[in-house]
Amino acid sequence: xxxxxxxxxxxCTFHEPGINxxxxxxxxxxxxxxLSLYKLRARPVRVIEINRPGFTGFDIMQFLYNQRLDEGxxxxxxxxxxxxxxxxxxxxxxxxxxxxxxxxxxxxxxxxRTHTRGYIKAKYISTIQLIFTSPKSxxxxxxxxxxxxxxxxxxxxxxxxxxxxxxxxxxPNKEEGFFPSVSSDGKEFxxxxxxxxxxxx
Ligand SMILES: [Zn+2]
Numbered sequence: 001x002x003x004x005x006x007x008x009x010x011x012c013t014f015h016e017p018g019i020n021x022x023x024x025x026x027x028x029x030x031x032x033x034x035l036s037l038y039k040l041r042a043r044p045v046r047v048i049e050i051n052r053p054g055f056t057g058f059d060i061m062q063f064l065y066n067q068r069l070d071e072g073x074x075x076x077x078x079x080x081x082x083x084x085x086x087x088x089x090x091x092x093x094x095x096x097x098x099x100x101x102x103x104x105x106x107x108x109x110x111x112x113r114t115h116t117r118g119y120i121k122a123k124y125i126s127t128i129q130l131i132f133t134s135p136k137s138x139x140x141x142x143x144x145x146x147x148x149x150x151x152x153x154x155x156x157x158x159x160x161x162x163x164x165x166x167x168x169x170x171x172p173n174k175e176e177g178f179f180p181s182v183s184s185d186g187k188e189f190x191x192x193x194x195x196x197x198x199x200x201x
Contacts, residue, residue: 001159004166008041009179012073014050016081019122021047024079027122030136031143038162042143045072052080057109057119064117065199069192074179075146078119107138110145112184114198118142148182164188 053063064076110118120138149158168180175191182188189195
């Protein structure tokens, strides 16, 4: 498959205290290994340390919805750290996992309206979590959502989404310096204003 021109997109990154720049570097390095398959590269920019906006993933997403996608940002990412209070929640979620056999996606999330904002759990409280997943593989997974992909079992559909984005990126009407996105129902965003409207709808 042809993924057209190489392109670098900018990820404005917020992180919880306790996550340092080498953690961030490691995560992006791993993600970029995956992205190189599509001639893409993610660059963390405007890295800002900020306390977790709330306890749940929902609170974090709300915080991200409230941030504007400024010039210079193509995507917004929050890197969640770990706290002792997370332990109960994690033990509970493992219980849910074993109890009903469904893996709830609690390692991270991406907004489905525009696929421009997401968070991942970038540190784990216990090694038991690592049996199932790791922050790096979570970033790769959520990273696919940031490129418009769903949770599909077959990568074929996802490759097509990425091709769509790269084609949109060459659209003459596209906002200069913005890397396009798509919603989960196929709405295309070629400028930040459209994204802003998409988020508030
Ligand atoms: Zn997913």
